[in-house]
Amino acid sequence: MDTPIPILLISLLLSSLPLFSISSPHTLLRSSSLSVSDVLFSPNRVFSAGFHSVGVNAYCFSIWFTQPTSDGNLTVVWTSNRDKPINGKRSELSLLKSGNLILTDAAQFTVWSTNTKSISPLQLQLLNTGNLVLRNPSDSMNVWESFDSPTDTLLPNQPITRNSRLVSSRSHNNFSSGFYSLFFGDDNLLRLAFDGPEISSVYWPDPGVISWDEGRTSYNSSRIAAFNSSGYFRSSDDFEFKASDYGIGAWRILKMDVDGNVRLYSLDEGKRIWSVSWQAMSQPCKIHGVCGPNALCNYDYPGEKDGRRCSCLPG
Numbered sequence: 001m002d003t004p005i006p007i008l009l010i011s012l013l014l015s016s017l018p019l020f021s022i023s024s025p026h027t028l029l030r031s032s033s034l035s036v037s038d039v040l041f042s043p044n045r046v047f048s049a050g051f052h053s054v055g056v057n058a059y060c061f062s063i064w065f066t067q068p069t070s071d072g073n074l075t076v077v078w079t080s081n082r083d084k085p086i087n088g089k090r091s092e093l094s095l096l097k098s099g100n101l102i103l104t105d106a107a108q109f110t111v112w113s114t115n116t117k118s119i120s121p122l123q124l125q126l127l128n129t130g131n132l133v134l135r136n137p138s139d140s141m142n143v144w145e146s147f148d149s150p151t152d153t154l155l156p157n158q159p160i161t162r163n164s165r166l167v168s169s170r171s172h173n174n175f176s177s178g179f180y181s182l183f184f185g186d187d188n189l190l191r192l193a194f195d196g197p198e199i200s201s202v203y204w205p206d207p208g209v210i211s212w213d214e215g216r217t218s219y220n221s222s223r224i225a226a227f228n229s230s231g232y233f234r235s236s237d238d239f240e241f242k243a244s245d246y247g248i249g250a251w252r253i254l255k256m257d258v259d260g261n262v263r264l265y266s267l268d269e270g271k272r273i274w275s276v277s278w279q280a281m282s283q284p285c286k287i288h289g290v291c292g293p294n295a296l297c298n299y300d301y302p303g304e305k306d307g308r309r310c311s312c313l314p315g
Helices: 003-018
Strands: 032-034 039-041 045-053 058-065 076-079 092-093 099-102 110-113 123-126 131-137 141-145 165-169 177-184 190-195 199-203 224-225 232-237 238-241 250-257 262-268 274-279 295-299 308-312
Touching: 039 123, 045 076, 045 123, 165 250, 177 250
Parallel strands: none
Antiparallel strands: 032 092, 039 045, 045 058, 058 076, 092 099, 099 110, 123 131, 131 141, 165 177, 177 190, 190 199, 224 232, 232 238, 250 262, 262 274, 295 308
8 A cells, every 4th residue: 555645754754854853852862963952951850951152152062950040040060162162053062973972163173072982872861960971871881971071060979080170260251261270189188279370379278287287188099079969078188068058958069169269059949049058268368369460358348248359459
């Protein structure tokens, strides 16, 4: 019996669509691509991965909390090409047959890549943890994962190691790499540093204080730190803390902020507001580079807004 024309046309149309269009919204298959209008979701829909706008027709492939905050902004937790934004037209994230995941711009130049290879077909999946993984579905082994290369934010159970660091954004409106970082130094201590155009310096823990007096040890070379879903942070140098709202229930992020302080934030899901539940520096004027080379840092007077204030040197 001959196939009816309408059914034949539908079959031909479906066969011509890209694989992503007829696959799960949580998975990108081999030989498929994501364009600026496409989004991957975690199964619990808490996280999204796609092209985040960072300017006029400028995008970075990123991961963010799906629900915006009360001010309408998205909380971005990872970015692949923060220092090389791409054009929105004809730019793609593609999972090649070779197993390499590449981000190409409108001119088809590769601006970012996982540099992975695999004979077996791989899949790109966004997990409920916010971890974007490139894995072999036959054995569930991860070939690459975003948790191994953080930008300025850690999610629960995402480690910072000897091979990774958190680097602040340049400003609240400029998401490129900034001047502040959280990392493990050569002495195995977790540290904060300012790396400016002219000088570099470590300022946390206080370099003038012996590590033992800060409760730190440099005799553990494993160099790994992370916090769990309850808000407990532990580092291999014996540094530890608990969130002020310690306990299960709230989403939390640890962020290297643009002002040089590292903070743990907790999400009030009802109000959609992130609140500080811990911070490394209680005296922000001790953060290096906060006011530039020719300015003086002062704390606000009682009754005024919290924080620091920069003013020009007299004379």
